[in-house]
Amino acid sequence: MxxxxxxKPKYHQKILEISLTTEQTQFSTSPIAFLADKTIGIDHHVIKIANxxxxxxxxDRYFAEQNDFVPVRSLGLKTFVIDPAFQGQGIGQRAVNALPAYIKKHYPKFNTIYLTVNCKNEAAKHCYIKGGFIDSGELYYGGPVGPQHILYQDLSSSRF
Structure with a gap:
């Protein structure tokens, strides 16, 4: 599950043991950079299976203020990484499916979640779409590795 x-500090060593592929680091960030990020408004989370x-x-609680394509009361999902040793097992999609309920519980003032995913990263886009995100049909051009699809998910539904 x-x-x-x-x-939490007890997860730091496990995060550092995640070894990302070169392709993953071009679209995301390394475990070291993830742990080192102290940006105000950015909250760090982990994905676990059996602890x-x-x-x-x-x-990102300030995603809407930083991006004109994002409405108020929207969170930003960033740096979504699954350890390569666990990829291909549907874990990413199950984690994406778990996000709405998690966000509604821990971030109740937000009613939408937004993300951008690189146009070259079709596997990630497919995972997000299968997990309930909707492609806005627009592109974001401020990414470091080229244009990105803008995806979102409405959290106001009572199904979560």
Whole structure:
């Protein structure tokens, strides 16, 4: 079973043991950079299976203020990473499916979640779409590795 949790010191070593591929680091960030990020408004979280950390992600509480394509009361999903040793097992999609309920519980004032995913990263886009995100049909051009699809998910539904 997938469990999402806020980052705690006891998870740091497990995060550092995640070894990303070169392709993953071009679209995301290294475990060291993830742990080192102290940006105000960015909250760090882990993805666990049976108490084992298999991934991590960030939620940006100021994403709407920094991006004109994002409405108010929207969180930003960033740096969503699954350990390569656990990829191909549906873990990413199950973690994405768990996000709405997790966000509604821990971030109740937000009603939408947004993310950008690089146009070259079709596997990640497919995972997000299968997990309930909708492609806005627009592109974001401020990414470091080229244009990105803008995806979102409405959290106001009572199904979460």
């Amino acid at each position: 997938i469990e999402l949790d806020s980052l 084992d950390v298999v991934g991590f992600f960030k939620l």
